[in-house]
Amino acid sequence: MAGGTGALGAAVVRELLDAGMRVTATWLVEEERERVERELGGREGLTLMRADLTDPHAAAAAVNAVDGLRAVVDLVGGYAGGAKVHELDLDDLERMLALNLRPLFLLARVAMPRLADAGGGAFVGVSARAAVRPFAGASPYIAAKAAVLAFIQALDVEWRDRGVRCNAILPSVIDTPANRRAQPGADYSRWVAPAEVARVVRFLVSDDSAPTSGAAVPVYGRA
Numbered sequence: 001m002a003g004g005t006g007a008l009g010a011a012v013v014r015e016l017l018d019a020g021m022r023v024t025a026t027w028l029v030e031e032e033r034e035r036v037e038r039e040l041g042g043r044e045g046l047t048l049m050r051a052d053l054t055d056p057h058a059a060a061a062a063v064n065a066v067d068g069l070r071a072v073v074d075l076v077g078g079y080a081g082g083a084k085v086h087e088l089d090l091d092d093l094e095r096m097l098a099l100n101l102r103p104l105f106l107l108a109r110v111a112m113p114r115l116a117d118a119g120g121g122a123f124v125g126v127s128a129r130a131a132v133r134p135f136a137g138a139s140p141y142i143a144a145k146a147a148v149l150a151f152i153q154a155l156d157v158e159w160r161d162r163g164v165r166c167n168a169i170l171p172s173v174i175d176t177p178a179n180r181r182a183q184p185g186a187d188y189s190r191w192v193a194p195a196e197v198a199r200v201v202r203f204l205v206s207d208d209s210a211p212t213s214g215a216a217v218p219v220y221g222r223a
């Protein structure tokens with residue numbers, strides 16, 4: 001699992017472990033590793049691995065470190081907003097693409113043949129509702145998440161015949177500490193808990209979703 005720490009990542013790791021799967025989860029920031037270690041460190045089946053997944057060698061090494069690879073979940077990504085296009089630099093666009101799209105590409109190019117050679121598997125990435133319903137002031141983020149969705153749907157048509165299912169989830173606002181800090185006073189009851197999104201990811205990874213590939217799955221809740 002790429003991005004196995006963070007607000008959503010830790011919830012997905014927990015959900016997959018609860019479902020009896022073995023999980024290799026990557027991390028980058030030491031404090032986040034410590035948090036996941038505290039919450040889930042004793043759990044059987046969990047391996048934590050440091051990897052900067054914008055780096056091609058690290059991404060390939062992360063995929064190749066997993067024996068019996070059956071699924072890849074890539075949650076690496078992030079948001080930047082608050083400025084219109086004329087206020088932005090090229091770097092703002094490149095940062096969003098590097099964080100949201102580049103790891104997905106680097107993981108997929110190594111993982112897809114391995115999953116196919118193993119008889120099939122699942123690949124799940126995170127786009128965003130904004131990719132299909134844009135809002136003002138975050139064009140690099142929105143373009144990057146739209147690219148994530150297009151990339152996953154392109155993988156689907158490339159690999160479906162070899163048994164690898166590729167799906168994207170589209171969250172709106174997840175109920176994370178960072179979002180609560182950024183939006184004090186919002187109606188949090190309309191947001192979606194990380195654990196709820198995690199259950200959808202588990203479904204997309206499991207054989208229960210065997211007929212589903214190429215989907216853009218809304219996980220908006222009431223947001």
Ligand SMILES: NC(=O)c1ccc[n+]([C@@H]2O[C@H](COP(=O)([O-])OP(=O)(O)OC[C@H]3O[C@@H](n4cnc5c(N)ncnc54)[C@H](OP(=O)(O)O)[C@@H]3O)[C@@H](O)[C@H]2O)c1
Nearest residue numbers: 003005006007008027028029032052053076077078173174
């Ligand atoms: N939160 C929302 O409301 C929301 C809405 C729509 C879409 N999403 C998407 O959902 C995903 C998870 O969101 P989140 O709120 O859980 O974000 P988060 O807490 O910032 O977590 C991001 C994850 O990406 C990892 N990461 C960042 N840069 C990396 C790199 N260069 N190499 C490897 N890993 C890296 C982080 O590792 P460390 O923790 O070790 O830094 C962390 O595991 C993201 O793709 C985000 O864009 C979130």
